[in-house]
Amino acid sequence: MIFSMPELPEVETIKRDLSRLIIGQGIEDVFVRDDRVIKSHKLNDFISSLKSKTVQGVDRRGKLIVISFKEGGYLLAHLKMTGQLIYGERLNLKETKVVFKLSRGQYLNYNDHRLFGRLSFVRQLQDEPFLNAIGPEPLKNGFNTEWLSRNLKRRSVSIKTLLLDQHFVAGIGNIYASEILFDAGINPLKPASRLTKKEVASLYQSTLDILREAIQYRGCSMRNYRDASGEEGKFLNRVRVYNREHQPCRVCGTMIQRMVQNGRSTYFCQRCQQ
DNA sequence: AGGTCGACCTGGCAGC
DNA sequence: TGCTGCCAGGTCGACC
Numbered sequence: 284m285i286f287s288m289p290e291l292p293e294v295e296t297i298k299r300d301l302s303r304l305i306i307g308q309g310i311e312d313v314f315v316r317d318d319r320v321i322k323s324h325k326l327n328d329f330i331s332s333l334k335s336k337t338v339q340g341v342d343r344r345g346k347l348i349v350i351s352f353k354e355g356g357y358l359l360a361h362l363k364m365t366g367q368l369i370y371g372e373r374l375n376l377k378e379t380k381v382v383f384k385l386s387r388g389q390y391l392n393y394n395d396h397r398l399f400g401r402l403s404f405v406r407q408l409q410d411e412p413f414l415n416a417i418g419p420e421p422l423k424n425g426f427n428t429e430w431l432s433r434n435l436k437r438r439s440v441s442i443k444t445l446l447l448d449q450h451f452v453a454g455i456g457n458i459y460a461s462e463i464l465f466d467a468g469i470n471p472l473k474p475a476s477r478l479t480k481k482e483v484a485s486l487y488q489s490t491l492d493i494l495r496e497a498i499q500y501r502g503c504s505m506r507n508y509r510d511a512s513g514e515e516g517k518f519l520n521r522v523r524v525y526n527r528e529h530q531p532c533r534v535c536g537t538m539i540q541r542m543v544q545n546g547r548s549t550y551f552c553q554r555c556q557q
Numbered sequence: 558a559g560g561t562c563g564a565c566c567t568g569g570c571a572g573c
Numbered sequence: 574t575g576c577t578g579c580c581a582g583g584t585c586g587a588c589c
Binding site for chain 2 (some may be wrong): 319363364365378395396397398399437438439440444545546
């Protein structure tokens with residue numbers, strides 16, 4: 284079993300594919316096979332709110348997929364670690380938790396092996412607390428060296444831990460946090476407030492470079508995600524440090540190390556990230 | 558209020 | 574073989 288571990292680049296890839304596939308389609312029926320994935324208070328409300336709605340847009344905020352409807356309201360999907368949105372024929376797997384029947388005879392399947400992910404329907408985006416609380420999009424204008432420099436100063440936690448904090452900046456997860464810090468040449472243990480001006484500039488540039496490269500390669504592991512072109516995420520072949528403990532650094536040959544920060548694995552090169 | 562840690566889940570896998 | 578316990582990681586809430 285291969286999982287996707289969706290972070291910003293993976294969710295962005297899903298968003299782009301779904302935009303192409305489901306905009307304009309109506310939801311004819313909703314089959315909930317496990318109501319634990321539905322965040323709304325009442326299951327019947329969730330189903331009746333979505334039936335007969337027509338998809339107007341598919342967007343992304345951080346790692347959250349936001350599907351909007353012509354009639355108003357939003358379907359929010361947070362895939363957490365093992366959630367998948369798969370378009371095509373109706374699936375009947377053990378991990379298929381919700382199935383949407385669409386108007387062109389195809390289906391949108393929500394799979395979630397470990398049940399961490401959640402679907403919800405909200406009338407307004409403000410009704411979702413997560414959306415009100417998360418930080419800026421790293422690939423948009425509000426995120427820049429001045430903003431970083433100003434906000435890093437206030438935080439004493441390690442820079443790796445801070446990059447994972449969705450309230451600080453949206454969309455970065457455990458894989459890309461390690462990759463970004465390696466690319467920037469910054470030690471993951473360094474307190475955010477102690478980054479030099481030069482390191483802040485590197486962090487900004489590496490965040491953009493790594494996330495853009497990952498999106499270009501369709502993320503890390505979308506092997507179970509089917510789209511019209513049948514492509515898979517290929518960024519895992521390009522990671523510099525993630526999951527590469529005891530393997531040589533691609534830059535200097537030093538063995539990549541793994542350590543645990545706040546219960547999460549961090550991969551880094553001791554020599555390149557002083 | 559910032560920081561830390563366990564809970565939520567399931568299955569693969571190492572070790573005995 | 575079969576058991577135990579660790580590991581994967583996003584987010585929330587409890588606690589200091």
